[in-house]
Amino acid sequence: MNGYTVAVVGTGPDPSNPTVEGFAMGYRHAEAYATDDRCELVACADIVRENAEAFAATFGVPETGVYEDYERMLSEAEPDVVSVCVPPAIHRDVVVDCARSGVVSAVHCEKPMADSLADAREMVRECRECDVQLTFNRQRRFGAPFTEAKRLLDDGRIGDLTRIEIGWGDFYDTGAHTVDLAGMFNDEHPAEWVIAALDYREEDVRFGSHQENQMWAQWRYENGVYGVLSSGEGSDFTDAAFLLRGTEGVVRINVEGGPMLELERGGERSPVDVGTETMHRTGTETDRFGSHYHDRAIAEVFDALEEGREPTLSGRLGLNTAEILFAGYESVRRRGRVDLPFDADDHPFEAMVESGELAPEPSND
Ligand SMILES: NC(=O)c1ccc[n+]([C@@H]2O[C@H](COP(=O)([O-])OP(=O)(O)OC[C@H]3O[C@@H](n4cnc5c(N)ncnc54)[C@H](O)[C@@H]3O)[C@@H](O)[C@H]2O)c1
Incomplete structure (x- = not known):
């Protein structure tokens, strides 16, 4: 038996057809654990028993380790590490139950953290009080386009960072990655305010x-650096996935198609080598469900646990991102700038849809 025992909560359905209705992230976590010889997958839980059974058959989880009820799984299987891959609305419940179980040492939960800032804060607080390491799977932090961009910043290649422009993906779901990466580029400084507007005409x-x-969302970090995100029809405003503007140049992380990473100085652009790595994967994935970036995230979970240090994927740092995302929606609701920290125990965007303040037409898809 390898050192740490691992369990996955929320295995997901068929992993071969990932969509925004079901990505089966549990499979991506499980294959990442399989690459780390410090651990062994011993149990899984899914309210849909067939999902759990199919997952167990794929990864060799013994029949005694297959559960529908995750709380029963915690008390019987007593896993050291739990991956939480259920939908965001129940992240808080599962993470808090893991923290209070008295048997779990580390929880690795999927992003986005939770459906409200209050829930996100509670998860972090409970894990801290129970001395349980809490991480969120922002696996792109380990992708070469992003780590190399950070190295260029740290090496002073664009002088001092002044502005981070994001033109890739949406605000909430992809934003859990892109705004998180912006935080990494800006040395994890929290934001001091956020102002935003949005359009929601089709569900x-x-x-x-x-x-x-x-x-459209703009925020300023406590160190004076600005962040801005433009999604949907206006996303080509930045002409790249990320533009990191500094006093002496620009780092450009492109969407796929050309060089992934470029350094621009004196009006001249030069590509920066990131091998085969893209926004999503290393490019060397064969015969597997997900990206090798997940393997690196799992390695960080165990490295931090063994070294007794804060992981780069920590809940505390995740809160910096959650604050910006929820404050962006809160700014839309208040029609004004939101100064941080702020409190809201709901999801402001969901609340505006529920109240009818935002009334999108049903989707044609
Ligand atoms: N890191 C990434 O790049 C990335 C990509 C896609 C999705 N995600 C995130 O992963 C998380 C999971 O999304 P998904 O699309 O993989 O989900 P999914 O729908 O594919 O799987 C979730 C599973 O959880 C099970 N479940 C629901 N309630 C449960 C409960 N109380 N106990 C046990 N099992 C329960 C469901 O039956 C389902 O099988 C979400 O937070 C999503 O945003 C992250």
Whole structure:
């Protein structure tokens, strides 16, 4: 038996057809654990028994380790590490139950953290009080386009960072990655305010949450650096996935098609080598469900646990991102700038849809 025992809660259905209605992230976590010889997958839980059984058959989990009820799984299998891959609306419940179980040492939960800032804070607080390491799977932090961009910043290649522009993906779901990466580029400084506007004319639900069609959000970090995100029809405003603007140049992370990473100085652009790595994967994935970036995230879970240090994927750092995302929606609701920290125990965007303040047409898809 390898060192740490691992369990997955929320295995997901068939992993071969990932969509925004079901990505089966549990499979991606499980294959990442299989690459780390410090652990062994011993149990799984899914309210849909067939899902759990199919997952167990794929990864060799013994029949005694297959559960429908995750609380029963915690008390009987007593896993050291739990991956939480259920939909975001129940992240809080599962994470808090893991923290209070008295048997779990680390929880690795999927992003986005939770459906409200209050829930996200509670998860972090409970895990801290129970001395349980809490991480969120922002696996792109380990992708070469992003780590190399950070190295260029740290090496002073664009002088001092002044502005981070994001033109890739949406605000909430992809934003859990892109705004998180912006935090990494800006040395994890929290934001001090956020102001935003959005358009929601056609219904779009992803991973159980409404997702605006277009959004503009601007925020300022405590160190004076600005962040801005333009999604939907206005996303080509940045002409790249990320533009990291500095006093002496620009780092450009492109969407796929050309060089992934470029350094621009004195009006000249030069490509920066990131091998085969893209926004999503290393490019060397064969015969597997997900990206090798997940393997690196899992390795960080165990490295941090063994070294007794804060993981780069920590809940505390995740809160910096959650604050910006919820404050962006809160700014739309208040029609004004939101100064941080702020409190809201709901999801402001979902609340605006529920109240009818935002009334999108049903989707044609
Ligand atoms: N990191 C990434 O790049 C990435 C990509 C896609 C999705 N995600 C995130 O992963 C998470 C999971 O999304 P998904 O699309 O993989 O989900 P999914 O729908 O594919 O799987 C979730 C599973 O949880 C099970 N479940 C629901 N309630 C449960 C409960 N109380 N106990 C046990 N099992 C329960 C469901 O039956 C289902 O099988 C979400 O937070 C999503 O946003 C992350």
